[in-house]
Every structure is written in C-alpha cells, then in structure tokens.
Amino acid sequence: MKKELKVGIIGSGGIAKVHATAYSKINLVKIVAVSDIVKERSESLAKEFNAKAYTSYESMLKENELDLVSVCTPPFTHRDITLDVIRSNINVICEKPLALNSREAKEMVEEAKKRGLYFGVDFQNRFLPQHVKAKELLDEGAIGKLVQARFRVGYDILEALPPSAPMREWLFDKKKSGGGVLMDIGSHWIDLSRMFVGSEAEVVSAEISKNIENVEVEDNAMILIKFKNSVHALVDVSWTQQNGQWPVELYGDQGTILCNFGEQTIVLYTKNKKYSKDGKLKVVTPPLPEIGEPHEYLISMFVSSIVNKTQPPVTGYDGYKAQEIIDAAYKSANEKVKVIL
Ligand SMILES: NC(=O)c1ccc[n+]([C@@H]2O[C@H](COP(=O)([O-])OP(=O)(O)OC[C@H]3O[C@@H](n4cnc5c(N)ncnc54)[C@H](O)[C@@H]3O)[C@@H](O)[C@H]2O)c1
Structure with a gap:
C-alpha cells in the first residue's frame, strides 16, 4: 500500500x-x-x-x-x-x-x-479545459506551424477585490508584491505564452502604465515576446478593463485557434487535411475535456x-522562466529598451 x-x-x-x-x-x-x-x-x-x-x-x-x-x-x-x-x-x-x-x-x-x-x-490556468484542448490541437498540427499568438486578460481590480480583502494588505505595495498586474495575473498569462509557444523567450519589449489613483504599481502592461523558435507573442494584461475578455489566440500557417475564457469555448478554423478534405478553411468547435477545477x-x-x-x-522552473520574462518586461518598459535574454 x-x-x-x-x-x-x-x-x-x-x-x-x-x-x-x-x-x-x-x-x-x-x-x-x-x-x-x-x-x-x-x-x-x-x-x-x-x-x-x-x-x-x-x-x-x-x-x-x-x-x-x-x-x-x-x-x-x-x-x-x-x-x-x-x-x-x-x-x-x-x-x-x-x-x-x-x-x-x-x-x-x-x-x-x-x-x-x-x-x-x-x-x-494551463488546465482550463479550453487551454488543454487548444494545446492538444496545436501539438497535433491542427493549425500547422504556429506563427503568432496573443494572450489577453483584463478586469477591474478594484471591483474584484472588496475593501476588506486581506490581499489589499500587500497587492498594491511594490515591496510586498514585486509589482502590479504584470506580477499578479501577468505571471499566469506569460506562463501560458511559454506553454503554447513551446519555446523560451529571446527578445522582450514592453510598455506599462499606472492609471488607478493612489496605487503605486502598474495596472496595465503589454509585452511583446520573440521566442527562440521565431514565434511572436503579445501578452496584454489589464487591471482597469470593464467587461474585459480573456482570449487566447493562436495563429498558425494552416489555421487559427480562438479560446474564450468567459464561456469556456474554443473555435478552430483550419485548412488542415484532417479537418478539411478540400483544403478550404473549415470551422470546428471541438468538445472540451472534463478537467474539473484547475487548481x-x-x-x-x-x-x-x-x-x-x-x-x-x-x-518551479516554469515559475522561474516566467519571472525572467517579467523582469525583462519591467526593464524594457522602465529603460525604454528591447531586452535580449
Ligand atoms: N494561482 C492563483 O490563481 C492565485 C489566486 C490568488 C492568489 N494567488 C497567490 O497566492 C498568494 C497568496 O494570495 P492570497 O490571495 O491567498 O492572499 P491573502 O492575503 O488572502 O492570504 C495570504 C496569507 O498569508 C499570511 N502570511 C503572510 N506572511 C506570512 C508568514 N510569514 N507566515 C505565515 N502566513 C503568512 C497572511 O496573514 C494572509 O492570511 C499570492 O502569491 C497570490 O498571488 C494565486
């Protein structure tokens, strides 16, 4: 036993x-x-x-x-x-x-x-059903060779966190949190970019901004990553969006995969012969796996x-590699440079 x-x-x-x-x-x-x-x-x-x-x-x-x-x-x-x-x-x-x-x-x-x-x-977030299915489709070649990817997440942090939430004791304090939206939800979405692209970052450039009154950390960030396998990814994270969407978009040379967070759906547009006998663009909505609660x-x-x-x-290595990209993004935004990793 x-x-x-x-x-x-x-x-x-x-x-x-x-x-x-x-x-x-x-x-x-x-x-x-x-x-x-x-x-x-x-x-x-x-x-x-x-x-x-x-x-x-x-x-x-x-x-x-x-x-x-x-x-x-x-x-x-x-x-x-x-x-x-x-x-x-x-x-x-x-x-x-x-x-x-x-x-x-x-x-x-x-x-x-x-x-x-x-x-x-x-x-x-790697184990949200739509992400698991999208990765499976990508790995089996459903959209051909991945060329470009976008990872977006946005919501209203002040609305999401009630004034009594213990998280408020540290989330907006840079010494305790290490940074704002980029460290918080950004770390997840940067990890997703590594997982889907299946490579390590080579060049990082980023912009960050602060918009919420009396909050010292950044609340918006856009990070452009060139991966070593030449795929370009845009990670776009926001704490100030109303009705923000959380899509993952994967663009290959034979098709596109769009994942939607809110409704947890996935749509595959593909010319791949497995799905499209005549090689014309077909739309497929594959069923999602039953994963349960991702944590x-x-x-x-x-x-x-x-x-x-x-x-x-x-x-932990994945946590470290995500952190490397976050560090590079802060450096790029603060020093107005492209960072080569
Ligand atoms: N994976 C996710 O999606 C996800 C979601 C929420 C939070 N988190 C992460 O989890 C961590 C905690 O977040 P939370 O929302 O639970 O915050 P929280 O503020 O609700 O809880 C943190 C707790 O840690 C306690 N604490 C602080 N220092 C301590 C110490 N030295 N020893 C023992 N306890 C100590 C605090 O008193 C508090 O109760 C953060 O890193 C956050 O980013 C991850």
Missing part, C-alpha cells in the same frame, strides 16, 4: 483554502497542519480541515514530519519560506508569482534540484507525481 502524504499549508488566506480543498479531495493525502501569522486565520482554516493550527510556520515544519507543503503567502515571503521548506527536505508547491524576481526564483529552483525534491508552482487538477497531478515518481505538470 502506498504511504499517505502528510501535507502542511503556510498562509491561511484566500488561496490557501483552495489548496486545502484540493488536498481534502485526494485519498492519499492528509492535511496535518496549517499556519498563518494571523492566529484567527490559521485557526479557522485548521478547524475547517481538521488540522493543527500554527502561527509560526517554522514550528509547524519542525513538529510535523511533512511530505509536502503549499506556500500560500504573499510574494515577498515566497523565497525565504520556500527555501526553509526545501531545506527541511520537504516537497513544495509555491504560489505564483514564484518570487519577487528571477534571481530569487533561480535560487529556489537550484536548492530544490540539489536536494532532489519536487517543486511546483500553481500555474493552474484541484494541478494539485492532484503534483501529488501523483510525488507518489509515482514522475515529472510534475508544472514546476
């Missing part, structure tokens, strides 16, 4: 509950302990998931023989906490953005590698990787 994995969670705010819910649905896992510097938060999460509450994550790591820890704290704590977890020889999933910058992220990746530990990052999917796949000693679906 396979051993039960003992799990701990650091940070007991908004996303911690999503991790706890995901773990609670996996047979081979027991949530043993949770922590938060705010006592009421760790106690409330612990009560809900029948775990022990801590205010010190260091004590939590020392007193329990944990196999896996989720780091669900704000970005400025990710490096130190994740390194402490790794140095306690415990596998870890860290929330996005992985760190405040790529230097920190690299340190975390190298330490986990040195110790042979599993290190994941919560880029769950839950990612976490269950990560646990399965530990148990079966296989490659996790998304790793």
Whole structure:
C-alpha cells in the first residue's frame, strides 16, 4: 500500500483554502497542519480541515514530519519560506508569482534540484479545459506551424477585490508584491505564452502604465515576446478593463485557434487535411475535456507525481522562466529598451 502524504499549508488566506480543498479531495493525502501569522486565520482554516493550527510556520515544519507543503503567502515571503521548506527536505508547491524576481526564483529552483525534491508552482490556468484542448490541437498540427499568438486578460481590480480583502494588505505595495498586474495575473498569462509557444523567450519589449489613483504599481502592461523558435507573442494584461475578455489566440500557417475564457469555448478554423478534405478553411468547435477545477487538477497531478515518481505538470522552473520574462518586461518598459535574454 502506498504511504499517505502528510501535507502542511503556510498562509491561511484566500488561496490557501483552495489548496486545502484540493488536498481534502485526494485519498492519499492528509492535511496535518496549517499556519498563518494571523492566529484567527490559521485557526479557522485548521478547524475547517481538521488540522493543527500554527502561527509560526517554522514550528509547524519542525513538529510535523511533512511530505509536502503549499506556500500560500504573499510574494515577498515566497523565497525565504520556500527555501526553509526545501531545506527541511520537504516537497513544495509555491504560489505564483514564484518570487519577487528571477534571481530569487533561480535560487529556489537550484536548492530544490540539489536536494532532489519536487517543486511546483500553481500555474493552474494551463488546465482550463479550453487551454488543454487548444494545446492538444496545436501539438497535433491542427493549425500547422504556429506563427503568432496573443494572450489577453483584463478586469477591474478594484471591483474584484472588496475593501476588506486581506490581499489589499500587500497587492498594491511594490515591496510586498514585486509589482502590479504584470506580477499578479501577468505571471499566469506569460506562463501560458511559454506553454503554447513551446519555446523560451529571446527578445522582450514592453510598455506599462499606472492609471488607478493612489496605487503605486502598474495596472496595465503589454509585452511583446520573440521566442527562440521565431514565434511572436503579445501578452496584454489589464487591471482597469470593464467587461474585459480573456482570449487566447493562436495563429498558425494552416489555421487559427480562438479560446474564450468567459464561456469556456474554443473555435478552430483550419485548412488542415484532417479537418478539411478540400483544403478550404473549415470551422470546428471541438468538445472540451472534463478537467474539473484547475487548481484541484494541478494539485492532484503534483501529488501523483510525488507518489509515482514522475515529472510534475508544472514546476518551479516554469515559475522561474516566467519571472525572467517579467523582469525583462519591467526593464524594457522602465529603460525604454528591447531586452535580449
Ligand atoms: N494561482 C492563483 O490563481 C492565485 C489566486 C490568488 C492568489 N494567488 C497567490 O497566492 C498568494 C497568496 O494570495 P492570497 O490571495 O491567498 O492572499 P491573502 O492575503 O488572502 O492570504 C495570504 C496569507 O498569508 C499570511 N502570511 C503572510 N506572511 C506570512 C508568514 N510569514 N507566515 C505565515 N502566513 C503568512 C497572511 O496573514 C494572509 O492570511 C499570492 O502569491 C497570490 O498571488 C494565486
């Protein structure tokens, strides 16, 4: 019989509950302990998931023989906490953005590698059903060779976050968040660009702007990436859009894939012979896979990787490479230069 994995969670705010819910649905896992510097938060999460509450994550790591820890704290704590977890020889999933910058992220990746530990990052948007299907179609050649891609996401951050949301304690404070929309939702959409393009960034140029009164971090960013395989991608992220759309658009030399976030649909326009016998442009709306909630999917796949000693679906390395592009985008926007990676 396979051993039960003992799990701990650091940070007991908004996303911690999503991790706890995901773990609670996996047979081979027991949530043993949770922590938060705010006592009421760790106690409330612990009560809900029948775990022990801590205010010190260091004590939590020392007193329990944990196999896996989720780091669900704000970005400025990710490096130190994740390194402490790794140095306690415990596998870890860290929330996005992985760190405040790529230097920190690299340190975390190298330490986990040195110790042979599993290190994941919560880029769950890879597992939205329309993205999973789009990647499958792209990989089977449904639109031929990918030439150009666009990744857009936009919403109204002030409307999305009620004034009482704990996230407001750190999200708009550059020292704690590392930056604005580019670090927050931008890290996800940059990760999607790497996943779909299937290559690493070579040249990055970006523009950022600040529009919200009394918010010191950027709320809009457009990043143009030339990947090493010559594909061009535009990542366009906004915290100020009303009725913003979240499309992923993939343009190949034989067709186009359009993913829609809101309705979770996908449309394929293709001249590929598999779909179009006469070689004329056909419109196909393929059925989407049943993935379930994407955080839950990612976490269950990560646990399965530990148990079966296989490659996790998304790793700390992906978090590091996304962070490299974010760093380059800030440099490009602030210094008005193209950044070669
Ligand atoms: N993957 C996603 O889609 C997604 C969604 C939301 C948030 N996140 C990320 O998750 C992280 C946390 O976000 P959140 O929305 O849960 O924020 P939150 O503010 O709701 O919760 C963070 C919690 O961490 C606690 N904390 C701070 N320092 C701590 C420490 N040293 N030890 C223990 N606890 C500590 C805070 O008291 C707070 O309760 C961020 O990096 C955020 O970007 C990811």
